[in-house]
Amino acid sequence: MTSSLLQIKYLNEMGLGPVWLPVSVNATAPEAVVHTGLLHMQTQDVADVSLAVATSADADAGVDAEISLALQQTTRDAMATATDVLTTPVLQMDWAELQQTVAGCRACGLCAGRQQTVFGVGDQRAPWLFVGEGPGYNENIQGQPFVGAAGQLLDNMLKALGVQRGQRAYIANVVKCRPTDDAGKDRPPSAEEIAACLPYLRRQIALIQPQVIVALGKTAAVALLGLDMNTPVAQLRAKQHAFEGVPLIATYHPAYLLRKPLDKSKAWQDLCMAMQVMQQS
Ligand code: SF4
Known part of the structure; x- marks a missing residue:
């Protein structure tokens, strides 16, 4: 044909x-796994802090807006720092390193539900x-x-x-x-x-x-x-x-x-x- x-x-x-x-x-390059885990941990840590401060802010509404702005900046800083840590080594990996790193990645919450x-x-x-x-x-x-x-x-x-x-x-x-x-x-x-x-x-x-x-x-x-x-x-x-x-x-x-x-x-x-x-x- x-x-x-x-x-x-x-x-x-x-x-x-x-x-x-x-x-x-x-x-899974060990350094990369540690760093990619850091991204998720930092995001979760900020979320935990946010929850605790929000409870506190209920008791003191006067500082609520100021704390909220500070937390937003902290979240942005944490994400930016963690992303820098994540992307720098990934951009230098060969196929084998990349595949191994992805297989062990825990950089976001989707790792929890995957087979x-x-x-x-x-x-x-x-x-x-x-x-x-x-x-x-x-x-x-x-x-x-x-x-x-x-x-x-x-x-x-x-x-x-x-x-x-x-x-x-x-x-x-x-x-x-x-x-x-x-x-x-x-x-x-x-x-x-x-x-x-x-x-x-x-x-x-x-x-x-x-x-x-x-x-x-x-x-x-x-x-x-x-x-x-x-x-x-x-x-x-x-x-x-x-x-x-x-x-x-x-x-x-x-x-x-x-x-x-x-x-x-x-x-x-x-x-x-x-x-x-x-x-x-
Ligand atoms: S989707 Fe999977 S491989 Fe991609 S960043 Fe999230 S945990 Fe890592």
């Missing part, structure tokens, strides 16, 4: 039909990097990103681009541990959790040196572009962005496309744009 026929087959599997839409482009970390998978010098939100139920069990129905759709999207897991493509998430809500269901990671985990993804990107990053869904796009968490992906797709000089295209998350199959055609347009960027790089 020729590559063109294969592409048509994969597009049909995505529910897109044989279309090609040209789109113009507008445009295992989900580091990422693929070609470590891939031209294509696909970034999702975080592990879900199945990924937490299997230790791989994008498994299940959403993973199958992503695999078909990769095939439509002429790549696959482990061959010219790397797949990672913004956070490496599964976020869950009080009912134990998947939820998006918080801004604090993303900030704690982003140095790992940043180091993965530096090691891979991809030619194009495809951000799958809102969380990946806003995290990598440093945007407000509420920015809808519809505002970000169909445009070329950049992460530290690497072209970035945002599109819909495969799990969303399973719920809203009519938007698959828009996702395909985004992938076509990413392919054009790849060919121009």
Whole structure:
């Protein structure tokens, strides 16, 4: 079967039909484990102090505003110091050190509920990097990103681009541990959790040196572009962005496309744009 026929087959599997839409482009190291644990401890310590002072402030409302401002500054200082301690060694790690550090990481509260970390998978010098939100139920069990129905759709999207897991493509998430809500269901990671985990993804990107990053869904796009968490992906797709000089295209998350199959055609347009960027790089 020729590559063109294969592409048509994969597009049909995505529910897109044989279309090609040209789109113009507008445009565990021990030290690290100790330090990453420190981030969570410092944040928790500040929270404990905050609770104690809040009780005290009930008895003396006159100093409440002053204490509140001081605590906000203390929290910011603690987070800034701990993040500096975390990111400096991570930015110098090789693949083995990075994977070992992530496996033992306790830098945010998501470590408490995980079965295992989900580091990422693929070609470590891939031209294509696909970034999702975080592990879900199945990924937490299997230790791989994008498994299940959403993973199958992503695999078909990769095939439509002429790549696959482990061959010219790397797949990672913004956070490496599964976020869950009080009912134990998947939820998006918080801004604090993303900030704690982003140095790992940043180091993965530096090691891979991809030619194009495809951000799958809102969380990946806003995290990598440093945007407000509420920015809808519809505002970000169909445009070329950049992460530290690497072209970035945002599109819909495969799990969303399973719920809203009519938007698959828009996702395909985004992938076509990413392919054009790849060919121009
Ligand atoms: S989500 Fe990231 S920062 Fe938080 S514990 Fe897991 S690996 Fe560490």
